[in-house]
Amino acid sequence: MTKKLAIIASKGTLDGAYPPFLLASTAAALGFEVKIFFTFYGLQLLNKELSLKVSPLGNPAMPMPVPVPSIIQIIPGLEWFATWMMKRKLKQKGVASVEDLREICIESDIELIACQMTVDLFDFKEENFIDGISCGGAATFLEFASDADITLYI
């Protein structure tokens, strides 16, 4: 009996993109059937061109080379710098890029489902999303999740 993994991806940051794509691709390699339901900011992970960022603002746990007080973190460019630094570190440590992991998910026949309600809410254009995704709502996810061995909300 094939094991099933159901994931809700609700975050659209660089660091928030890793857990769903990483776990989904690995689960597929372990023989799981996987579906990811993208809702709210998680929809950004479906854009053809990903421009994901990480922000130290409001995230006191983010390691920084030097302590940066919150008041300084609002300076334009700091988010860009933090993102650049994170991407460099990921590469140095041999971690796959989000783009690569997403590609592996697609190659592994993982079903990527865009939440129709949030697509409408934010006026997202489906033509900006990658090909091969489907749209669905709460009942679509719950039907699969009701039968899943693992369900994650990320």
Next chain:
Amino acid sequence: MSDFDVELDTSGLNCPLPVLKARKALSEMSAGQRLHLIVTDAGANQDIPAFSKMTGNPLIESNEQDGKLHFILEKGAA
């Protein structure tokens, strides 16, 4: 190290790439063939046995040499 048919060196790559690449390599092999997997990701000590168990590709041997982890996986029948 036991004999093997295919060698895959994932040195420098981090989780989950060694597992993903091992899966791909095994999918191109026939049942009974053996894969020599080289990994520098320290988490592989737990991850590769878990991968082996879940995918039915027996782990024949594992050891550490020159700071690298070496695994011999046999392609299962399924």
